[in-house]
Amino acid sequence: MKTDFETPRAFCSRSPRALGFAVWLCLVVGFIGKPVRAANVPDEPALRVACVGDSITDGYKMPDKVHKAYPIQLARLLGPGWEVRNFGVSGATLMRGTGYPYDQRPECGAALAWKPNVVVIALGTNDTKAEAIGARPADFVPSYHALIADFRAANPQAKFFLCLPPPAFPEAMGISDQVLRQEILPRIRQIAAEEKLPLIDLHTPLEDAAALFPDKIHPTDEGAARIAEQVYGELMAALQPAAKSLETSLNTAVVPVSRLEDDSYNWWTRHAAELAVGAKIDPGVVLIGDSITHFWAGEPLSNHLNGPRAWAETFGARRVLNLGFGWDRTQNVLWRIAHGEFDGLHPKLVIINIGTNNFGTTPNARANTPAEIVEGISAICDRLHQKSPATHILVMGVLPRGYRPDDGFRAPIAALNAALARQLVGRTDTTFLDIGARFLAPDGSLPAELMPDGTHPSEKGYAIWGRAIVETGLLP
Numbered sequence: 102m103k104t105d106f107e108t109p110r111a112f113c114s115r116s117p118r119a120l121g122f123a124v125w126l127c128l129v130v131g132f133i134g135k136p137v138r139a140a141n142v143p144d145e146p147a148l149r150v151a152c153v154g155d156s157i158t159d160g161y162k163m164p165d166k167v168h169k170a171y172p173i174q175l176a177r178l179l180g181p182g183w184e185v186r187n188f189g190v191s192g193a194t195l196m197r198g199t200g201y202p203y204d205q206r207p208e209c210g211a212a213l214a215w216k217p218n219v220v221v222i223a224l225g226t227n228d229t230k231a232e233a234i235g236a237r238p239a240d241f242v243p244s245y246h247a248l249i250a251d252f253r254a255a256n257p258q259a260k261f262f263l264c265l266p267p268p269a270f271p272e273a274m275g276i277s278d279q280v281l282r283q284e285i286l287p288r289i290r291q292i293a294a295e296e297k298l299p300l301i302d303l304h305t306p307l308e309d310a311a312a313l314f315p316d317k318i319h320p321t322d323e324g325a326a327r328i329a330e331q332v333y334g335e336l337m338a339a340l341q342p343a344a345k346s347l348e349t350s351l352n353t354a355v356v357p358v359s360r361l362e363d364d365s366y367n368w369w370t371r372h373a374a375e376l377a378v379g380a381k382i383d384p385g386v387v388l389i390g391d392s393i394t395h396f397w398a399g400e401p402l403s404n405h406l407n408g409p410r411a412w413a414e415t416f417g418a419r420r421v422l423n424l425g426f427g428w429d430r431t432q433n434v435l436w437r438i439a440h441g442e443f444d445g446l447h448p449k450l451v452i453i454n455i456g457t458n459n460f461g462t463t464p465n466a467r468a469n470t471p472a473e474i475v476e477g478i479s480a481i482c483d484r485l486h487q488k489s490p491a492t493h494i495l496v497m498g499v500l501p502r503g504y505r506p507d508d509g510f511r512a513p514i515a516a517l518n519a520a521l522a523r524q525l526v527g528r529t530d531t532t533f534l535d536i537g538a539r540f541l542a543p544d545g546s547l548p549a550e551l552m553p554d555g556t557h558p559s560e561k562g563y564a565i566w567g568r569a570i571v572e573t574g575l576l577p
Contacts, residue, residue, distance in 0.1 A: 147184035150175070150336075151217035151252075153203070157267060157328070158189030158223050162319045169322040174329035178373050179336070188212040195224035197244040200233045204248060216256040219340075221332055222248065223264035223303065225289060226318070229280040238284065245292045262335060263293045265304045267328065273317035301335045303328055326377055334370025341369070346432055346466040354459055354469045354477030357436035361465045364392070364427040366404050374401040375424055375442045384422035385577045387446060389434060389481070390454035393500065393556070394425025397563055408563025415567030419577065422446070430459045430466065431477030438484045447489045449577035452570065453481060454497040457556070460513055471517035475524050482531055495575055496525060497566075498535030503555050506545030536569045 152158050152172035160166025160173075167173070176185035188208045194200035203209050203224060212220075225241075228234050234241060245263075252259055265286050269278035286304060293300045306327070307313075313324030320328060344358035360368040378401045379387075388394045396403055398412035399421050406412075412421075424442055426433060434455055437443075456478060459469040469477070482494050498518040502510040518535045525533040540551050540562065547555060551562040558566065570576065 147182055148219065149215060149217040150179070150183055150185040150219040150221065151212045151215060152185065152187050152189065152221050152223070152332075153209075153212060153248075154189040154221075154223035154264075155193045155203075155227055156189065156191035156319060157226060158187065159191050160187070160189070160325065161191045162316065163322060163325070165322075169325055171320070171325040171328040171332070174326050175332055178329060178333040178376075186212070186215065186217075189223075192227060193224065194227045194230075194233050195244055195248065196228050196233050196237065196240045197247065198240065199237055200227060200230065202244075204244075204251065209251075213251060213255045217252070217259060218256065219260045219262070219336065220252045221262045221264065221301070221336075223266060223301075224248075225285040226266045226269070226276055226281065229269075229277050229285055230275040234280065234284045241285070241288050242292060245289070246296070249292075249296060249298075260340065261296070261298045262301050262332070262339070263289055263296075263298055264301045264332070265289055267303045267307045267310075267314070267320070267324075270311040270314050270317040276318055299335065299339050301332055303331055306331055330370055330373035330377065333373045334367040337369035338367055343465050346430070349467065352469070352473045352476055353467060354431045354473040355435065355480045356432055357439050358432045359436050359440075361430065361433060362428040362463060366395075366427060368426060368428075371401065371426060372437065372440070372442070375422075375437070377401075379422050379424075379442060379444075379446055382420045382422060384420045384446065384448050385450070386416065386419055386421045387443070387448045387451045388421065388423050388425060388454070389451060389485075390425045391429045391458050392425065392427035393457070393558065394423060394454050395427045396557060397423065397425070397566075399423035407557060408560050408567075410560055411563035411567045414564065415570055416576070422448075425454075428458060429455065430469075431455055431474060431481060434481050435477070435484065438481065438488070443485060443488050448492055450493050450495060450575050451485055451489075452495045452497065453478065454500075455481065456499045456517060457502060457510075457514070460510060471513055471520050474517050475520045478521065479524060482525075486530060490530075492530075493575060494531045495570070495573060496521060496531060496533050498522075498533065498537055500552075500556075500558070501537045501540055501547055504547045504549065506541075508555075532573065532575065534569060534573060536566065539565050539569065 160170025163169050170187055172185050172187040190203060190206045190208050192201045193203040193206060195203060197204055228241060249261060269276045269281060271278045310324060310327060313321050344361050346353040346358050346361060382400060396407045398406045398409040400423060456474045459474045462468045485494060499514045501514060502508060522533050525531050540547060542548055551559060553559055
């Protein structure tokens with residue numbers, strides 16, 4: 102079957118590649134040297150990613166940095182076709198001619214000699230010290246430009262990602278978060294703008310993570326995982342083009358694909374976070390869906406929440422994992438299940454609310470018929486039961502859309518829900534629940550107080566959904 106997946110090198114170069122290309126991941130070592138390559142690997146070279154940085158990159162103070170430093174965790178997330186090496190240097194400054202400059206370290210020479218395809222630069226933390234930015238503030242920007250020029254000379258086709266360093270909490274070892282915010286971060290943003298290069302913000306997403314930086318500067322294993330998630334998400338979003346789901350000769354609702362559309366969040370970063378959180382919390386309940394599920398509440402937290410009170414009232418202290426992704430269709434859910442998001446999980450209950458986006462047409466995906474969507478939802482149920490046979494699945498009917506009863510989405514949604522009810526009847530491991538009528542006024546209109554945009558529930562709307570879940574008696 103045709104797949105939309107491009108190899109890492111293909112989505113850097115945007116040139117077509119054979120679908121049979123397969124390169125296995127080179128495991129990263131925590132020092133300069135040749136990485137360990139898996140046995141029986143084709144000779145096709147992997148895409149080379151150089152992680153340039155200081156002690157935060159190096160994995161300083163980690164009991165097992167060879168396996169837990171952020172570049173190693175990044176390598177695991179990227180998977181086959183990528184080779185990631187850790188070129189972090191403890192104590193290194195970005196600025197040249199002062200402190201302990203990175204360009205004078207042997208790791209820098211080794212990274213340049215490697216001629217990486219992708220360069221992730223996470224420097225600047227040590228430059229907050231008084232003897233660096235405090236003594237020679239004019240040197241930071243030209244030093245950064247010079248480092249980029251060195252790597253560009255080594256490989257003119259290299260892709261660069263500049264990182265805003267994680268916070269200090271608030272200061273230690275001569276490193277100050279105030280100086281980082283006022284002096285370093287603005288300069289890195291300036292350099293990214295001048296060089297027209299993407300930024301990876303490691304500062305804002307980690308501001309609430311003081312517990313993961315016990316000495317106020319260096320991350321724990323979990324802190325390094327959070328850094329890896331952010332870097333992974335930005336690399337994939339920038340280098341992996343949106344998938345396509347347009348084929349008319351087959352049911353696209355059952356052909357797994359990764360991110361199809363851009364939304365208010367990074368799809369890839371959320372995927373990485375789901376892999377980490379699922380294993381950590383061992384959920385008793387898992388919700389799977391699109392933005393309607395994503396923006397309710399729960400772990401991993403969304404960048405905006407529409408129903409946190411209803412979530413708390415519904416699930417209480419239960420361990421609940423939210424596998425909702427804005428803009429997802431059934432084919433996205435199938436890809437995520439195939440790529441580890443449900444691996445090792447054995448919840449008592451899975452709640453599925455997916456399918457509404459399958460009715461839409463975009464440049465990346467065609468609309469599906471109700472029958473095709475039913476097949477997609479059935480495939481999701483089958484995959485979940487293959488991984489966790491004892492789990493009970495609650496399939497929600499797709500919620501009504503549009504304020505007016507004659508909205509163009511109403512009839513297809515009604516047809517889908519009727520077909521789902523027929524498809525799932527008699528299955529002892531699956532329950533179908535259609536609560537659409539609870540959202541509608543007597544005249545069939547959809548009150549804005551329940552769905553302000555005609556699609557996504559408000560706090561009151563989520564309370565309706567939550568009460569319906571509790572009433573099933575299925576919550577563990």
